[in-house]
Amino acid sequence: MRNRAALMCAALLLLPAGAAAQASGYSAVPIAMPAKANVMTRATLWKCAGDTCTTPQSDERDAVLCQLAAREMGILTAFTARGAPFDADALARCNARAR
Template structure:
């Protein structure tokens, strides 16, 4: 018996995986979080809440993490400074939540 006898039925599965991986990566490319800082970021990247934040000027964005939006906001505020607005999945934190984020 040769290995090719067993490998041939698996070829379509491997081909599908090769084409699906880039598609999955593209769907995760859009930022889930967006924060506006009170002052421009001092670094182009920050790690807060277990995700990598990309910052330019006063705007920071990141992919979805595993914590609640308020927790993600507070962790970014500790790393990057006061936050003037924070959205998660297109929904902005309320004023009282934003105040808690900046404590």
């Protein structure tokens, strides 16, 4: 019983760290995946796998980073900045810069 309680406490301590790590990065979902697994936008390196491209951090403002991603990757169906998905209006403004 003691071990079980200790394991549950340890698991609870790990949850916020995982959520914080996920909420700190960016993700973009282009309509068509880029031909290369890595995409560079200014000084931000994106890694693409499956249907999503991700980057752990960027010095760009969220809206600018989305526009740069759309310019390099094409129209995006979704963009998430630090755990917060862009709404339809923000995504439309972003996609106005798509190639």
